[in-house]
Every structure is written in C-alpha cells, then in structure tokens.
Amino acid sequence: MKTHYIDSSKLNFDTIKKILEENFKLELSEESKQKIIKCREFLDKKMAEGGDPVYGVNTGFGALYNRTISDEDLGKLQKNLVMSHACGTGEEVPHEIVRLMLLLKIQGLSYGYSGVQLITVQRLIDLFNNDIIPVVYQQGSLGASGDLAPLAHMALPLLGLGKVYYQGEKVHTSVVYKDFNWKPIELQSKEGLALLNGTQFMSAFGVYCCIKVFKLSQLADVIGTLSLDAFDGRIEPFHELIQEIRPHKGQIKTAKRVRYLLEDSELIKRPKEHIQDPYSFRCIPQVHGASKDSINYVAYVFANEINSVTDNPTIFPDDDLIISAGNFHGQPLAIALDNLCIAMSELGNISERRTYQLLNGERGLPPFLVANPGLNSGFMIPQYTSACIVSQNKQLCTPASVDSIESSKGQEDHVSMGANAATKAYQVLRNLERILAIELFTAAQALEFRRPEKTSTILEKFIKDYRELVAFIENDKVMYEDIQQSIRYLREVEIALPED
DSSP: OOOOEESSSOOOHHHHHHHHHOOOOEOOHHHHHHHHHHHHHHHHHHHHOSSOOOTTTTTTSGGGTBBBBBBBGHHHHHHHHHHOOOOEEOOOEHHHHHHHHHHHHHHHHHHHHHHHHHHHHHHHHHHHTTTEEEEEEEOOOOSSSSHHHHHHHHHHHGGGSSSEEEEEEEEHHHHHHHTTTTTOOOOTHHHHHHHSSSSSHHHHHHHHHHHHHHHHHHHHHHHHHHHHHHTTHHHOOOOOHHHHHHHHHEEEEEEEHHHTTTTTTTHHHHHSSSSSOOOOHHHHHHHHHHHHHHHHHHHHHHHHHHSSOSSSSEEEGGGGGOOOTTTTTOHHHHHHHHHHHHHHHHHHHHHHHHHHHTOOOTOOOOOGGSSSSBBBBBTHHHHHOOOHHHHHHHTSSSOSSSSOOBBGGGTTTOHHHOHHHHHHHHHHHHHHHHHHHHHHHHHHHHHHHTTTTTTOHHHHHHHHHHHTTTTOOSSSOOOOHHHHHHHHHHHHOOOOOOOO
C-alpha cells in the first residue's frame, strides 16, 4: 500500500496526479496531528474564557452574524449549518473531482488554523482511503464564503447523512457506517464553518483541468505538427530567429517543439510550390504559445491555492488571534478559470481550422479525404462536429468572474462566481479533447495520401500506434466509433518530448 503523508510540505500537481492515479492512501503526519490538536485546544480555551463574540463560533452566519448562540447550542449550530447548506442541484460532480475536493480539504485543515477536531479530519481521510465518494452537485456555489453548498454535500457523510458512492453503488451514508462500525461525528464549535468555508470545489476543478490540459497542450502541438506535414506545409515560420524577435515563452517553446517533431521528416523537406500557409498552420507558435503562457499563469494560481488556508474565521494560536476575513473569496480562481477557458478554447479553435483546411482538396489531397468523393462524403461531417464543439466553447468562454450577485441580505454583496467558471472550464476541457481527436482522425487520413513519403520518425510511430485503434477509411462507414477511439488514444498515449 502506497501512503502519502499530509505534512507541511507543499502539494504540487505531480504529487496529486500520482496520489489519484496510483491509489495512494492518505495519513496525517505527527506534525499535522499536533497542529490540529493545538488549534482545537486553543479555540476551546478561548471560548471557555468568554470575551467578545467570534463570528460563526458563537454567532449566527452571514447576515445573522449579530445573533449570539448559547454555549450549549454551539455544536448544534454547526450541524444545522451543514444540513441547511446542502442545497446543491444539477448534475453530480464527477467522482475524480470529489476525491480531489476531499484531498484538498484535508490538506487545508491540516495546517492547524481551522479549529477542527482531529477525528473530523481523520474521517475525511477515511472516506478518501476507502473510496467512499460523497454525492456532490455542480450547482449551488457563488464562489464566495467558500463553495458552501458543494462542501456541505461533501461534509454530510461526516454526520452520517446524505448519500455516497461505495463499491460502485449509490447508497445512504448509514449503509457505509454500518459496514465500518462508525459513529457520526459530533461537530464542535466552528467545525461546520471550517468544513463549508473554503475553495475546494473551485480548486478541485481547477487542479483537474490543469493536470489534463498540460497533456492536451502537448498533444495540440503534436497533432498540429502532423496536420502541417500532411498539408504539405512549410517549416520557415518555426525558424528560431522568428521567435527570438518576438520572445514570448510559449511561442518559443511551441516552435522549438515543432522543429524537433519534424527533424527527420521527408515531407517537410520536399520542395514547396506555395509561398505561404494559412494562419492555422503558419501561426501555430503564436496561438499555441499564447495558450501555453495563459495555462502557466493558471497553474501558478492553483499551485498557490491548494497550499492555502481558505476557511473563515482563521485561528492563530501562537499569536493569540482569531481573525474574521475573506480568504474564502474565489476571485483569484474565477479570473484564472475564465482565462483557462479562453486558452483551451483557442487551442480547439485553431485545431478545427486545420481540420477544415485538410478537407479542401488542395495541395494534392482529395476533397474530404476519400478517393471517390461524391459517392463518398468522407470526412465532411467530422469537421461539422468539430465546428459545433468549437462554437459551444466560444459560448462557454463568456467570463463568469465579471458577474456578481448580492446574497445574505447584503452581507455577502460581492461574489466571484468562480464555481460557474470551474464547471465551464471542465466542459471546455472535455470539448478540447474531442476537437483534437477529430483533427488527429483527419490528419492521419490525409497523411496516407502522401505515401510513400513519410513524416518524421516520432510522428510515424505516433500514427502507427494510432492505427491499432483506428484504420484508414477507404469508403464511407459509421464514423462515431472511430472518433471515440481517437479520444481514447489521446487519453492513453504518452509522448516523450525533451524539456524545453
């Protein structure tokens, strides 16, 4: 059994990817346990001493902050908070995102600034380690005061409430508690607020998208390069000197990668009759590069967020302070996620244009990439499908982060809408994968009309492996299964490219 110890070291994307893909178990380090215990003991001591009201600990929530709660009702206040806030609706959050939510909430609570009981964090770890996935819904968070509704659904199983997925079935949490002989957690003061305040819904979607888009960005370069060669494109726009006089990092990296991928291609070296290529080929460094630079910015934001404390109020035992502030506000994430939507959408936009160009019957390629067009429609309609998806992505790129709506009687008068940005980004990510799969499907078909000449060794291997799933198409056939297989190939393939 592989174990990841939750401690003061920072989480990163590689570690998270490994934890999820290799089914690591989580365990609190002794350091983290002591921080959690110390903070809880400090809070209990402060509450016993009396003094000024502490928001959410012995007061109501939101606009009810001025309502004082008696000592005997502090635990009930927290339980009521979790139950009343579980108001999510819409589609269920994918299981891999919910697992990320659990991991990130555990990480945030482990720093010892939230005042939770050790047993509360341990129960979250128990859910993660036993692959017990709370049922969480995609709609309900405004992205400020944290992701209240989604995190409430994630927290319900701690109370023995709500539903979870366990051993492949959706069951009431009570079924799991009976199997494991667990008792519901009796929440203490501040704990419900610590569980619900936070950005783990937005963060989980963002981290998932980052991990996936790193690979899709690489595949966009590989598939775009394949299309360039199949289209009989020119290598000059990728010359090192061109990039040096406009030195955006992403542009330089993209051009270098294309040169590497085509290093020993026969097709790229043959004489060209045309002087210039369309922008979708000629401007690959500029367009792909801009998306790379945006993705790097988004990754920077989420790398910070997943190592942050985002609940409220925050407790500082060493400084004898309990501070009510706004670390739960999702504006940094909302803006980053909107940026990510645009970056991914543009990778798809230019990909579909290359698909379109390959079907035009130019540069020695037959119309729609079949030997007998007319009788056969060939690859006409896969491009329609790609165009449909590209158009949907454009609609999804309307920014969520510029929107806000007043809530809680005006106490929460500016919200980030980062949760909507997060679910949109997830859709755009899935759409990008489909668009790139259709370009690969098309470019591989076009390449066969260039035989016996070959592209580079790397790309020939890429196509050879692809052909084990998707064959060359001689005459019209049902094609949706080939598109699905192309998506599968993109998910499974690994290409070793040198560090840029």
